[in-house]
Amino acid sequence: MASPRKTVLITGAAGYIGSHIALCCLLSGKYSVVTIDNFHNSFPTALERVTKIAQDALPAGASDEDKKALEIKCYRGDISIKSEIDQIFKDYEGKGGIWGVIHVAALKAVGESGEIPIKYYENNITATINLLDVMDKYKVYNLVYSSSATVYGAPPQCPIPESSPLQPESCYGRTKFMSELIIKDVCDSAPDKWRAISLRYFNPAGAHPSGQIGEDPRGRPGNLLPLLAQMAVGKFPEGLKIFGNDYDTPDGTCVRDYIHIMDLAEGHVLALAALPRDEIYAAQGQAAGFGSSGGKYKAYNLGKGKGMSVLNMVDAMQKASGFKYKTEIVGRRTGDVPELTADPALAEKELEFKAKRDLEAMCRDQWNWQSNNPKGYENQA
Amino acid sequence: MASPRKTVLITGAAGYIGSHIALCCLLSGKYSVVTIDNFHNSFPTALERVTKIAQDALPAGASDEDKKALEIKCYRGDISIKSEIDQIFKDYEGKGGIWGVIHVAALKAVGESGEIPIKYYENNITATINLLDVMDKYKVYNLVYSSSATVYGAPPQCPIPESSPLQPESCYGRTKFMSELIIKDVCDSAPDKWRAISLRYFNPAGAHPSGQIGEDPRGRPGNLLPLLAQMAVGKFPEGLKIFGNDYDTPDGTCVRDYIHIMDLAEGHVLALAALPRDEIYAAQGQAAGFGSSGGKYKAYNLGKGKGMSVLNMVDAMQKASGFKYKTEIVGRRTGDVPELTADPALAEKELEFKAKRDLEAMCRDQWNWQSNNPKGYENQA
Numbered sequence: 048m049a050s051p052r053k054t055v056l057i058t059g060a061a062g063y064i065g066s067h068i069a070l071c072c073l074l075s076g077k078y079s080v081v082t083i084d085n086f087h088n089s090f091p092t093a094l095e096r097v098t099k100i101a102q103d104a105l106p107a108g109a110s111d112e113d114k115k116a117l118e119i120k121c122y123r124g125d126i127s128i129k130s131e132i133d134q135i136f137k138d139y140e141g142k143g144g145i146w147g148v149i150h151v152a153a154l155k156a157v158g159e160s161g162e163i164p165i166k167y168y169e170n171n172i173t174a175t176i177n178l179l180d181v182m183d184k185y186k187v188y189n190l191v192y193s194s195s196a197t198v199y200g201a202p203p204q205c206p207i208p209e210s211s212p213l214q215p216e217s218c219y220g221r222t223k224f225m226s227e228l229i230i231k232d233v234c235d236s237a238p239d240k241w242r243a244i245s246l247r248y249f250n251p252a253g254a255h256p257s258g259q260i261g262e263d264p265r266g267r268p269g270n271l272l273p274l275l276a277q278m279a280v281g282k283f284p285e286g287l288k289i290f291g292n293d294y295d296t297p298d299g300t301c302v303r304d305y306i307h308i309m310d311l312a313e314g315h316v317l318a319l320a321a322l323p324r325d326e327i328y329a330a331q332g333q334a335a336g337f338g339s340s341g342g343k344y345k346a347y348n349l350g351k352g353k354g355m356s357v358l359n360m361v362d363a364m365q366k367a368s369g370f371k372y373k374t375e376i377v378g379r380r381t382g383d384v385p386e387l388t389a390d391p392a393l394a395e396k397e398l399e400f401k402a403k404r405d406l407e408a409m410c411r412d413q414w415n416w417q418s419n420n421p422k423g424y425e426n427q428a
Numbered sequence: 429m430a431s432p433r434k435t436v437l438i439t440g441a442a443g444y445i446g447s448h449i450a451l452c453c454l455l456s457g458k459y460s461v462v463t464i465d466n467f468h469n470s471f472p473t474a475l476e477r478v479t480k481i482a483q484d485a486l487p488a489g490a491s492d493e494d495k496k497a498l499e500i501k502c503y504r505g506d507i508s509i510k511s512e513i514d515q516i517f518k519d520y521e522g523k524g525g526i527w528g529v530i531h532v533a534a535l536k537a538v539g540e541s542g543e544i545p546i547k548y549y550e551n552n553i554t555a556t557i558n559l560l561d562v563m564d565k566y567k568v569y570n571l572v573y574s575s576s577a578t579v580y581g582a583p584p585q586c587p588i589p590e591s592s593p594l595q596p597e598s599c600y601g602r603t604k605f606m607s608e609l610i611i612k613d614v615c616d617s618a619p620d621k622w623r624a625i626s627l628r629y630f631n632p633a634g635a636h637p638s639g640q641i642g643e644d645p646r647g648r649p650g651n652l653l654p655l656l657a658q659m660a661v662g663k664f665p666e667g668l669k670i671f672g673n674d675y676d677t678p679d680g681t682c683v684r685d686y687i688h689i690m691d692l693a694e695g696h697v698l699a700l701a702a703l704p705r706d707e708i709y710a711a712q713g714q715a716a717g718f719g720s721s722g723g724k725y726k727a728y729n730l731g732k733g734k735g736m737s738v739l740n741m742v743d744a745m746q747k748a749s750g751f752k753y754k755t756e757i758v759g760r761r762t763g764d765v766p767e768l769t770a771d772p773a774l775a776e777k778e779l780e781f782k783a784k785r786d787l788e789a790m791c792r793d794q795w796n797w798q799s800n801n802p803k804g805y806e807n808q809a
Contacts, residue, residue, distance in 0.1 A: 164613040165561050172610075173554045180546050214717070218613045225606050229553075232545040232599045336595070 052079040052116055054145050055319065056135060058126055058178065059152030060119065061089035063262040064193065064251060066097050067312035068149060070260065073101035073117050075316045081120040081145070083135060084152065088265055090424035094119045096259045126152055126174040129181060136185040147189030147322065149315055150178055153222070156269055157197065160219035171222035172229075179233050190230065190243040191318045194346065196304075196387060198224045198247060205354075206304075206390040209247070209332045209346055216382065227337070227346060235342030242328075242343040244318045249304035249350035249389045251311045253409035254416035261416030262308075263423035271360055272305070272410070276417035279370035286373030289357050290380035302354035304388040307404035307412070314349045317398040332393045350389025351402040359406070367410035368418075433460040433497055435526050436700065437516060439507055439559065440533030441500065442470035444643040445574065445632060447478050448693035449530060451641065454482040454498050456697045462526070464503040464516060465533065469646055471805035475500045477640045507533055507555040510562060517566040528570030528703065530696055531559055534603070537650055538578065541600035552603035553610075560614055571624040572699045573611055575727065576604045577685075577768060579628060586735075587685075587771035590628070590713045590727055597763065608718070608727060616723030623709075623724040625699045630685035630731035630770045632692045634790035635797035642797030643689075644804035652741055653686070653791070657798035660751035667754030670738050671761040683735035685769040688785035688793070695730045698779040713774045731770025732783040740787070748791035749799075 060069040060082035066089075072078040082094070101117040102109075124131035139145045153171045154160065160167045175192075182188065197220035202211045215224045227245050234241040252272040254261030267283070268274040277283060292299035321327055327345055330338035337346060355363075361372050394400040441450040441463035447470075453459040463475070482498040483490075505512035520526050534552045535541065541548045556573075563569065578601035583592045596605045608626050615622040633653040635642030648664070649655040658664060673680035702708055708726055711719035718727060736744075742753050775781040 161613070162617055164610070164617050165557065165564055168557045168610050168613075169561060172606075173557050176546065176549045176554050180550060183546055218617075221609055221613065225553075225609070228602055228606070229545070229549050232542070232549075232602065236543055236545050236599075 052077060053147070054079050054081060054139060054143065055147050055149060056145050057082045057149045057151060059084050059089065061086060061091060061093045061121070062151065063089070064248075064308065064311070065089070065151040066093040066260045067255060067308045068151060068315045069094070069119060070097045070100055070255060071309070071312040071316050073097065074104060077316075078319070079116050081122070081135060081139065083122040083124045083126055083132065085125045086123065090263065091121065092424040093260055094121055100255065100257055100259055126178060127169050129177040132177055132181045133184070136181055136187065140185065145185070145187050147191070147319060148178065148182060148187065149191045149193070149319070150175065151193045153193065155219065157217045157219045158269070160217055160222070164218045167218055167222050172225055175226045175229060179230070188240045188242060189319070189322050190241070191315055191322070192226065192230055192243060192245040194227055194245040194247045195220065195223045196247050196249045196348070196350070196389065198227065201384045202387070205386045206352055206388045207348065208390040209348055209393050210334055213334050213337070231337060231342065231344040234344035235340045238341050238343055242322045244322060245346040246314060246318060246349045247346060248311060249306050249348065249387070251308045252305045253307045253309065253404070253412040255309060256412050256415065258412070258415035258419040261413070261420065263420070271357065272364065272413050275361065275364040275372065276368070276413050278372065279364070279368035279414065280417055280421040286375060287361065288375050288377045290377060290383060292376045294385040296356055296385050298356050298358045300357035301383055302356050302386040302388065304350040304353065305355050305360070305406070305409060306349060306351045306402045307409045310351070310402040310404050311349050314394065314398065314400050317400050318347070321398050327397045347394040347398060347400070348389040348391055349394060349400065349402075350391050352389050352391040354386055354388040355406060363406050363410045364414070367407070367414040433458060434528070435460050435462060435520060435524065436528050436530060437526050438463045438530045438532060440465050440470065442467060442472060442474045442502070443532065444470070445629075445689065445692070446470070446532040447474040447641045448636060448689045449532060449696045450475070450500060451478045451481055451636060452690070452693040452697050454478065455485060458697075459700070460497050462501040462503070462516060462520065464505045464507055464513065466506045467504065471644065472502065473805040474641055475502055481636065481638055481640055507559060508550050510558040513558055513562045514565070517562055517568065521566065526566070526568050528572070528700060529559065529563060529568065530572045530574070530700070531556065532574045534574065536600060538598045538600045539650070541598055541603070545599045548599055548603050553606055556607045556610060560611070569621045569623060570700070570703050571611065571622070572696055572703070573607065573624060573626040575608055575626040575628045576601065577628050577630045577729070577731070577770065579605045579608065582765045583768070586767045587733055587769045588729065589771040590729055590774050591715055594715050594718070612718060612723060612725040615725035616721045619722050619724055623703045625703060626727040627695060627699060627730045628727060629692060630687055630729065630768070632689045633686045634688045634690065634785070634793040636690060637793050637796065639793070639796035639800040642794070642801065644801070652738065653745065653794050656742065656745040656753065657749070657794050659753065660745070660749035660795065661798055661802040667756060668742065669756050669758045671758060671764060673757045675766040677737055677766050679737050679739045681738035682764055683737050683767040683769065685731040685734065686736050686741070686787065686790060687730060687732045687783045688790045691732070691783040691785050692730050695775065695779065695781050698781050699728070702779050708778045728775040728779060728781070729770040729772055730775060730781065730783075731772050733770050733772040735767055735769040736787060744787050744791045745795070748788070748795040
């Protein structure tokens with residue numbers, strides 16, 4: 048009997064966010080996963096582990112076919128080269144086709160993006176245009192896009208609703224902003240075909256509770272939680288620099304909206320389910336220029352809607368890991384905004400999305416991953 | 429003796445705007461021209477005629493070498509394919525290299541852009557990213573970019589200064605806006621290398637006074653002057669529809685800023701000359717987000733700074749061609765803005781640019797081209 052699962056192409060499924068999305072797609076029972084990944088900042092091992100976690104979650108006595116449906120077909124390739132995307136869609140034509148795409152693959156370091164902008168535009172914009180062109184060729188019109196809260200820049204109000212003006216302040220943020228504009232134009236050009244949802248991530252953190260998959264950044268982590276987790280296994284003995292404690296926030300340090308990676312990943316399964324629902328594609332709650340022009344395009348925040356300061360996070364990781372952090376307050380960093388938190392109401396209402404896992408779970412799972420894999424994926428004992 | 433001319437790559441030099449730019453580059457005595465063109469909306473004949481006009485302008489007794497320096501090396505190719513750009517730069521490495529690029533090639537029909545956005549993004553964005561990447565590879569850091577007044581959308585004030593917010597209202601306008609942002613990010617990433625000037629065209633019209641080169645659009649012209657010129661040679665006997673005569677303008681019809689194509693083209697030679705001048709790359713007069721971040725990027729309007737209504741243009745073309753136009757007032761067209769005129773002060777001050785040709789010359793030259801080439805380039809008697 049053929050699997051009733053729909054095939055979803057997840058670009059960059061071996062990465063931190065992509066692997067958790069792939070897992071949630073498999074666990075939903077509704078989707079099988081194919082991916083293309085260039086392993087620039089990710090590891091093939093992650094895909095094997097995703098399959099293993101999903102297989103372990105099957106009921107006792109599951110058939111070999113059920114297990115096989117959880118294997119992830121992986122193309123090692125580069126989506127900035129159109130023919131490499133085309134090959135996948137071509138291969139799947141004979142296997143019932145690809146139902147939809149979750150486009151996650153991108154370069155994502157804000158600082159680096161200002162140093163090598165051409166690489167960022169090629170990987171994040173040319174690649175998106177390539178993907179849309181190939182989808183169009185093979186008549187695959189369902190898309191969920193990984194956007195980012197960086198599209199808001201320094202917003203006029205916090206928590207940030209989706210209707211906030213889009214004024215990204217980094218090259219990385221502009222690649223996400225432009226991709227959204229491009230996808231929206233494509234949706235507007237053919238409302239009878241295209242449907243797309245952009246998900247604007249706030250600060251994803253944590254890991255699957257199994258401790259089998261998690262964030263394994265190359266080099267020094269750019270994000271706070273993986274940095275704290277790595278410190279607790281002995282890296283970066285110089286301790287944590289905190290950039291400013293004189294902001295107008297409860298404890299003076301910057302406040303961000305951390306969302307558990309499993310909540311974020313589940314949001315994608317909800318978005319896939321929402322794509323076919325005509326009623327969501329209305330103008331309400333969208334930024335200027337992003338309102339309905341007849342096209343079926345919508346953007347949603349994925350955040351918890353709750354701010355956590357740098358000191359909150361250090362405390363919480365200290366509890367989770369038992370490690371006593373050395374911190375040092377230094378001057379403010381150019382470009383840092385005191386507070387960035389999501390207004391999650393729109394996703395809650397229209398996607399039935401709710402970030403239900405708390406800070407304690409996030410830190411526990413982050414630490415579980417880190418302590419089980421002190422050197423990440425490739426350097427196991 | 430080697431030619432003292434610098435080699436400039438003009439993308440799309442066979443097109444209407446590109447051919448006049450190529451001619452002005454050659455006439456300046458400072459540049460030789462190489463081009464890549466896919467002849468999507470242009471004709472190889474234009475390049476031969478540009479060379480002929482430039483050669484005819486040489487003083488009597490010019491050497492064969494002087495004449496040869498006016499030949500345009502043309503690559504038939506597509507800049508959305510990176511290897512086709514790379515080949516040019518590679519070929520020129522042995523010939524003193526390419527000094528700079530004028531990036532003109534693009535799809536440009538506002539209406540069509542909303543219907544086939546993926547093609548527009550591929551031709552106008554992927555291509556720009558490809559070009560920047562290849563330039564970077566070959567260490568060619570001088571760029572003049574063909575932007576458009578469409579980046580302003582419906583501006584809050586008229587005449588429009590460069591500091592006006594950028595809020596394009598069409599997919600075409602967004603491709604120009606994004607290209608500017610991308611080029612600016614690249615300039616900001618390496619102020620010691622990159623220099624770029626974007627030129628925001630208002631409404632180019634007319635032709636070189638020889639009547640040998642001009643606008644030869646495929647199908648029904650989207651712009652007013654070529655449409656009127658073609659009507660005067662017997663096409664479109666149904667006459668001209670005027671979309672609204674109840675706007676708040678002197679005669680009730682929409683007002684635009686028409687600039688003679690030779691003035692516009694000469695602006696590019698001035699921009700090439702300005703690129704090395706450090707003092708122009710300041711924040712003054714630029715839109716939010718386009719101010720100086722240390723990078724050497726600047727945008728200028730190219731317009732006459734004078735508005736002409738639809739009825740003004742019909743009158744002027746009637747005088748030039750002797751043709752009595754049949755016009756019909758119909759309802760306003762969605763998206764039309766009553767008035768769009770350039771504030772040309774910044775280009776005047778910093779580039780020493782001045783659109784000196786008047787409306788009479790524009791219409792005379794338009795008609796001279798049309799009457800000499802009633803069927804355009806490819807259908808000569």
